[in-house]
Amino acid sequence: MSSYEAPAESTGGGAARVDRWLFGVRLFKSRSLATQAVSGGKVHVNDRRVKPAHTLRPGNRVSFVRGAMQFECVVVEIAPRRGSAADALRCYQETDASQARRAELAGRMRLAAALAPRPQERPDKHQRRELRRLRGRS
Numbered sequence: 662m663s664s665y666e667a668p669a670e671s672t673g674g675g676a677a678r679v680d681r682w683l684f685g686v687r688l689f690k691s692r693s694l695a696t697q698a699v700s701g702g703k704v705h706v707n708d709r710r711v712k713p714a715h716t717l718r719p720g721n722r723v724s725f726v727r728g729a730m731q732f733e734c735v736v737v738e739i740a741p742r743r744g745s746a747a748d749a750l751r752c753y754q755e756t757d758a759s760q761a762r763r764a765e766l767a768g769r770m771r772l773a774a775a776l777a778p779r780p781q782e783r784p785d786k787h788q789r790r791e792l793r794r795l796r797g798r799s
Contacts, residue, residue: 675718675719675739676739678717679704679713679714679715679717680692680696682752683699683723685740686750699713708724719737719738722734722756723736723753732763733755733756734753734756736752737754
């Protein structure tokens with residue numbers, strides 16, 4: 662038996678580590694990003710700060726902040742592995758308040774994009790580098 666299979670047997674089919682679940686339902690791009698978010702105190706289960714190895718069960722409420730968005734959902738099921746996006750959506754139910762916040766943020770982002778000045782032409786290589794540097798992306 663490998664050490665990889667042991668944690669899955671100990672948690673059973675109805676429970677999973679919170680970092681694995683967040684990665685499995687595609688709320689984070691990688692498990693290490695999910696682990697960093699949980700360790701950094703950005704993820705709460707039932708309004709309590711947890712560690713990455715915290716056991717998550719159906720019925721738990723998970724909330725986290727990523728960027729400017731605050732996401733809140735209820736765990737419906739524990740997927741045995743990371744699957745398709747359609748499978749991931751069946752594993753949680755986003756709360757109405759979270760959906761409203763996300764829609765309001767999307768509206769504000771659209772308005773900000775519409776009001777932002779647009780250049781007449783595409784930036785060249787040097788201008789793109791300068792824009793990336795100003796935005797803190799490289």
